Amino acid sequence: MAARMDGIDVLVSEVGPRDGLQSIAPVMPTAAKKAWIAALVAAGVREIEVGSFVPPRLLPQLADTGEIVAFCRAAHPGLHVAVLVPNARGAEDAIAAGAHKITLPLSASETHSLKNLRRTHEQVLAEVARIAAMLAALPAGSRPEFEGAISTAFGCTLEGRVPEAKVVALAERLVGLGCDEVGLSDTTGYANPAQVKRLVKAVHAAIGPERMTGLHLHNTRGLGLANVLAGLEVGITTFDSSQGGLGGCPFAPGASGNIVTEDLVFMLEAMGLRTGIDPDRLLAARAILAEALPGEPLYGFVPDAGLPLGFARAA
Amino acid sequence: MAARMDGIDVLVSEVGPRDGLQSIAPVMPTAAKKAWIAALVAAGVREIEVGSFVPPRLLPQLADTGEIVAFCRAAHPGLHVAVLVPNARGAEDAIAAGAHKITLPLSASETHSLKNLRRTHEQVLAEVARIAAMLAALPAGSRPEFEGAISTAFGCTLEGRVPEAKVVALAERLVGLGCDEVGLSDTTGYANPAQVKRLVKAVHAAIGPERMTGLHLHNTRGLGLANVLAGLEVGITTFDSSQGGLGGCPFAPGASGNIVTEDLVFMLEAMGLRTGIDPDRLLAARAILAEALPGEPLYGFVPDAGLPLGFARAA
Numbered sequence: 001m002a003a004r005m006d007g008i009d010v011l012v013s014e015v016g017p018r019d020g021l022q023s024i025a026p027v028m029p030t031a032a033k034k035a036w037i038a039a040l041v042a043a044g045v046r047e048i049e050v051g052s053f054v055p056p057r058l059l060p061q062l063a064d065t066g067e068i069v070a071f072c073r074a075a076h077p078g079l080h081v082a083v084l085v086p087n088a089r090g091a092e093d094a095i096a097a098g099a100h101k102i103t104l105p106l107s108a109s110e111t112h113s114l115k116n117l118r119r120t121h122e123q124v125l126a127e128v129a130r131i132a133a134m135l136a137a138l139p140a141g142s143r144p145e146f147e148g149a150i151s152t153a154f155g156c157t158l159e160g161r162v163p164e165a166k167v168v169a170l171a172e173r174l175v176g177l178g179c180d181e182v183g184l185s186d187t188t189g190y191a192n193p194a195q196v197k198r199l200v201k202a203v204h205a206a207i208g209p210e211r212m213t214g215l216h217l218h219n220t221r222g223l224g225l226a227n228v229l230a231g232l233e234v235g236i237t238t239f240d241s242s243q244g245g246l247g248g249c250p251f252a253p254g255a256s257g258n259i260v261t262e263d264l265v266f267m268l269e270a271m272g273l274r275t276g277i278d279p280d281r282l283l284a285a286r287a288i289l290a291e292a293l294p295g296e297p298l299y300g301f302v303p304d305a306g307l308p309l310g311f312a313r314a315a
Numbered sequence: 316m317a318a319r320m321d322g323i324d325v326l327v328s329e330v331g332p333r334d335g336l337q338s339i340a341p342v343m344p345t346a347a348k349k350a351w352i353a354a355l356v357a358a359g360v361r362e363i364e365v366g367s368f369v370p371p372r373l374l375p376q377l378a379d380t381g382e383i384v385a386f387c388r389a390a391h392p393g394l395h396v397a398v399l400v401p402n403a404r405g406a407e408d409a410i411a412a413g414a415h416k417i418t419l420p421l422s423a424s425e426t427h428s429l430k431n432l433r434r435t436h437e438q439v440l441a442e443v444a445r446i447a448a449m450l451a452a453l454p455a456g457s458r459p460e461f462e463g464a465i466s467t468a469f470g471c472t473l474e475g476r477v478p479e480a481k482v483v484a485l486a487e488r489l490v491g492l493g494c495d496e497v498g499l500s501d502t503t504g505y506a507n508p509a510q511v512k513r514l515v516k517a518v519h520a521a522i523g524p525e526r527m528t529g530l531h532l533h534n535t536r537g538l539g540l541a542n543v544l545a546g547l548e549v550g551i552t553t554f555d556s557s558q559g560g561l562g563g564c565p566f567a568p569g570a571s572g573n574i575v576t577e578d579l580v581f582m583l584e585a586m587g588l589r590t591g592i593d594p595d596r597l598l599a600a601r602a603i604l605a606e607a608l609p610g611e612p613l614y615g616f617v618p619d620a621g622l623p624l625g626f627a628r629a630a
């Protein structure tokens with residue numbers, strides 16, 4: 001099942017409950033997560049990455065992912081429930097829990113892959129093949145979507161420049177091994193708009209635009225929304241973002257890692273692109289997040305500045 | 316005399332010494348201003364708005380504008396020295412001081428014009444005519460450029476939406492009365508990329524693209540650099556920005572008003588667009604600014620995050 005695109009132009013995929021919460025020290029109580037997710041859904045958010053199936057000793061913040069997926073499936077039938085998995089073992093849990101979408105990250109920089117996941121490209125690709133086989137064995141109607149997310153696609157803090165040909169080749173491998181789609185992640189905040197257009201076009205040419213519809217962008221160097229605009233102009237229709245800019249390795253105060261959902265939704269709606277998300281209700285969800293994480297810095301310009309006088313959402 | 320465009324693709328026009336310094340309480344000593352400007356020039360900045368010819372009792376921060384213009388003319392012969400003037404009286408001072416460029420603001424929102432300048436559109440346009448006559452009387456080689464800058468061009472905190480037809484009509488009036496060029500300013504941080512493209516195209520169609528090459532954008536709602544990208548795509552080649560994001564009415568911590576020179580230069584150079592500005596030397600200028608304004612918040616993502624590993628400037 002794909003996320004619902006009826007009546008919207010762009011899918012804003014909220015990753016705060018996974019990418020945000022895994023990046024901070026406090027563990028958000030399960031009840032607070034449920035309340036936050038419910039508020040996001042009430043604001044019109046259609047896809048949320050709600051957690052990650054990793055060993056709880058590694059990420060205690062996400063130990064309740066199974067329960068959260070079950071809650072989302074039961075309480076929010078319209079929501080597209082996405083989870084991250086590091087390997088086939090995690091995918092098994094994700095399938096059992098009932099996730100609609102499974103994302104497995106693969107770092108374009110092998111140095112980064114070895115350092116973060118302790119795996120070579122071939123080892124990660126072997127997991128991809130295992131997951132694809134697992135999914136192929138499921139009845140057609142119950143198969144979750146399977147995305148291979150290429151991280152450090154725009155550069156790496158360890159390797160520096162990442163050749164575009166390498167990213168394209170990995171995208172081809174992922175699709176060849178059975179991924180339904182490929183995503184590109186600017187893990188390090190290195191991307192610039194010209195590069196975004198170039199790389200998206202190259203990947204589209206290799207695997208087809210319908211196989212690569214999403215970008216995961218960071219705002220580390222302030223270029224996040226400019227990169228979104230670049231993506232829009234080459235046919236990208238899904239953007240990951242995080243409420244309050246939570247997560248994505250912030251470097252410094254004011255410098256969020258992930259692009260901020262509130263600012264992204266404002267930009268898109270102001271441009272006349274329908275997201276299905278109500279900016280005011282999004283602020284209500286932010287208040288719930290803020291209350292659940294006292295003292296944790298939240299980012300974003302629109303929450304401080306407010307909407308323009310006479311602002312009207314996309315028709 | 317126009318700013319030098321040899322060897323560059325985009326002119327980054329630094330407005331910190333005017334827009335930045337007029338927005339903060341402390342008065343920067345003249346010697347510190349000179350040191351800051353010298354460091355900006357050393358970094359490769361080719362145009363600086365160095366001050367404003369307004370009565371010193373209104374803006375004591377800019378009371379030394381005459382001296383600063385004279386210093387720039389003597390010490391930095393390659394620098395294009397720009398100043399703001401509110402009226403013909405200020406333009407007289409600017410001409411006497413030897414400014415290369417005179418900018419007169421006209422607010423598209425008449426409510427804003429009345430509240431801030433206590434003048435109707437017609438009263439401001441009468442000043443434009445007076446300045447044009449004054450300039451026409453000068454020998455051809457010694458005439459400064461004359462820009463009419465339309466503020467609140469993308470919306471107004473008092474009037475809300477500003478009709479695009481009104482902005483186009485004012486642009487035509489300004490050129491008709493003798494302005495060499497017209498600039499558009501997003502004074503309120505209301506602009507979005509779709510609107511930037513639409514309005515720039517409309518103004519270009521009315522007065523010719525060669526008469527409207529510059530945008531003054533704010534980052535109030537985080538869209539500043541996305542709006543720059545939009546401007547680039549419709550032929551804009553000059554962008555105002557402020558070192559450290561100083562000025563432009565910041566709303567809140569992290570929310571600079573003006574777009575930040577450091578981030579703008581990074582984006583352009585990363586995209587392969589030559590600015591002539593060295594990002595590292597720009598940080599040296601920022602250090603001088605920070606030292607001269609202890610306790611004053613400076614903004615920007617790149618100064619915190621640093622340049623990407625292996626970053627190379629536009630060739």
